[in-house]
Amino acid sequence: MDAAILKPDELPVNDRGNGARTIPLVTRSCGSSSVINGITEFDPDAKIGVHYHNCEESVMILEGDAIAEIDGTPHKLKAGDTTWIPAGVPHRFMNDGTGKMRIFWTYADIDATRTMVETGVTQSIDQEHATAKKL
Numbered sequence: 001m002d003a004a005i006l007k008p009d010e011l012p013v014n015d016r017g018n019g020a021r022t023i024p025l026v027t028r029s030c031g032s033s034s035v036i037n038g039i040t041e042f043d044p045d046a047k048i049g050v051h052y053h054n055c056e057e058s059v060m061i062l063e064g065d066a067i068a069e070i071d072g073t074p075h076k077l078k079a080g081d082t083t084w085i086p087a088g089v090p091h092r093f094m095n096d097g098t099g100k101m102r103i104f105w106t107y108a109d110i111d112a113t114r115t116m117v118e119t120g121v122t123q124s125i126d127q128e129h130a131t132a133k134k135l
Contacts, residue, residue: 019046064101
């Protein structure tokens, strides 16, 4: 298997709605067989819905100020702060600043899914990334 060099500014972007956009990085498409990661950027006041995954997730704040709501408890975070969230724990990230906020996330399973708490709808992360488009 060949190694991969991934340049976020050259990759497709998945518009998540509500002012959040995701750039998939390490995925099946580059040859990964065990992990998925990427970058999500949030506009001011942007947030994603409460959800959980079927695997562990780690998120590092790359830029800006964030609120990580984990199992109903809000945590203020800044660049460099990192979370680890066990499978099945409801969570979400929100921009808590006036500029953009960026996170780097990693799922511990190539078959990661996201289940939205409000609707109960489960979707594979691969399915989400299939809608990414080059800007």
